[in-house]
Amino acid sequence: TPFIPNIEEMTFSTFPPIESDGSVVISNQDINQLGFNPNRSWQKGQTLDTIIQLGDISEGFGVETFTLNEIKSLVNLNFHQFSLKDFGIIQFQTISSLFDAIPNLKNKKIKTIPPLRDLIKDTQCGGQSQGCNLLNYSVKKITKDSQLASLPLNQLSLEQYKFSDIPGLSNTELKEFNQWQQVYLSEIPGLNQVSFADFPNSLSTDSIEFAQIDITFSEAEYESLKSISGSYQEGFNKSCTGGCSHIELGGNPLILGKQWISGNSQKVQGGYGILSSLFGGVEPTGRHPFGDVFKVVIGDIDETTGTVETDLYFRVCQKGWIDLGCSPYGIGPIPFMTFKENNWIFF
Known part of the structure; x- marks a missing residue:
């Protein structure tokens, strides 16, 4: 047969x-x-x-x-075992492209999003968060500055972050x-x-x-x-x-x-x-x-x-x-x- x-x-x-x-x-x-x-x-x-x-x-x-969440539901994944380094798309993102992909980030303060907080802190504030006013800016405001907007996330050690450290990441279509x-x-x-x-x-x-x-x-x-x-x-x-x-x-x-x-x-x-x-x-x-x-x-x-x-x-x-x-x-x-x-x- x-x-x-x-x-x-x-x-x-x-x-x-x-x-x-x-x-x-x-x-x-x-x-x-x-x-x-x-x-x-x-x-x-x-x-x-x-x-x-x-x-x-x-x-x-x-x-x-x-979306990551859809894949997770199909194959029974546990996101806790992964870091941002495991999501290969992140290596190609800047603050600006991340904002384009997840527009709901616009009013969130930089200091509430760990990868963006550390990126700004390390590159703009000499590694200090004290007195670093940029950390209180919204994502939208940061993206108005072309130099800040173009900071690449792959400058970070991405293995230290979870998917949940970027709100909305897991619900965003890959495209x-x-x-x-x-x-x-x-x-x-x-x-x-x-x-x-x-x-x-x-x-x-x-x-x-x-x-x-x-x-x-x-x-x-x-x-x-x-x-x-x-x-x-x-x-x-x-x-x-x-x-x-x-x-x-x-x-x-x-x-x-x-x-x-x-x-x-x-x-x-x-x-x-x-x-x-x-x-x-x-x-x-x-x-x-x-x-x-x-x-x-x-x-x-x-x-x-x-x-x-x-x-x-x-x-x-x-x-x-x-x-x-x-x-x-x-x-x-x-x-x-x-x-x-x-x-x-x-x-």
């Missing part, structure tokens, strides 16, 4: 580590032009939540509309904070444990179809002209010639005799917008049974045992004030599921 992975049990923490080293590299000149730095590198064995940033899964999962897109999933407490069924845009298995794996072919001599694999850019019937490892499908009249080509044999164009040039502009051929958050790719095929490995690939995206688009699906492979001849596979 066909087997559908249980979306309820899928989280970023349940995936095995990535299987090869990789990186995203663009020049400093390009970074300045884009106003965004997608650069990162990873080693084989690293977990996905330390490679993927919030911006990468924004379009697919709507992650940016989460309200400056540079939220560039924070790794691992830097948002509990996010890697959220079920793929519980994201604001949850994954769905509604449109999944099944077929049976009839035959597995190695790269030796086969061409593949009846493909159901490819990419959003090239379509999902991209033929392959000259050594095309693939599986042939049956059991479903819709795609009898069709072929799903291995991503090891064929690369296809991927991505859109400025970021489409990353990963050389190409990605392994595959399909999207679960939507566009990740791509399902057939990896190694062993013809002698009839074994088929599938992998997942993720991408880099940036949709802020300017939509820079998304890269090809180049972050992978992440081992997914193993099939045998005569098993049913989803497409």
Whole structure:
């Protein structure tokens, strides 16, 4: 019988580590032009939540509309075990951007908000609170002074503060904070444990179809002209010639005799917008049974045992004030599921 992975049990923490080293590299000149730095590198064995940033899964999962409190309620977190250092978004904030994210801070006095109190005290008052009039100012008044407003919170030792030291922090949507897109999933407490069924845009298995794996072919001599694999850019019937490892499908009249080509044999164009040039502009051929958050790719095929490995690939995206688009699906492979001849596979 066909087997559908249980979306309820899928989280970023349940995936095995990535299987090869990789990186995203663009020049400093390009970074300045884009106003965004997608650069990162990873080693084989690293977990996905330390490679993927919030911006990468924004379009697919709507992650940016989460608040910390919503994540907490989904995964049963205890905030007392965390400090502000564990909330990676804080490292990108200034007094001004914090005020923009949490407008309710405006009438609160600086001295009542421990991180802001210490930031002002240490940088403006010689470390003394006595006689330091600035501490009695409201947040709004401090932000009227551009020099004070631009003081960065990452000057502080953030591990000494709790989430509750910034009123309203845990009830603020992630997207309200400056540079939220560039924070790794691992830097948002509990996010890697959220079920793929519980994201604001949850994954769905509604449109999944099944077929049976009839035959597995190695790269030796086969061409593949009846493909159901490819990419959003090239379509999902991209033929392959000259050594095309693939599986042939049956059991479903819709795609009898069709072929799903291995991503090891064929690369296809991927991505859109400025970021489409990353990963050389190409990605392994595959399909999207679960939507566009990740791509399902057939990896190694062993013809002698009839074994088929599938992998997942993720991408880099940036949709802020300017939509820079998304890269090809180049972050992978992440081992997914193993099939045998005569098993049913989803497409």
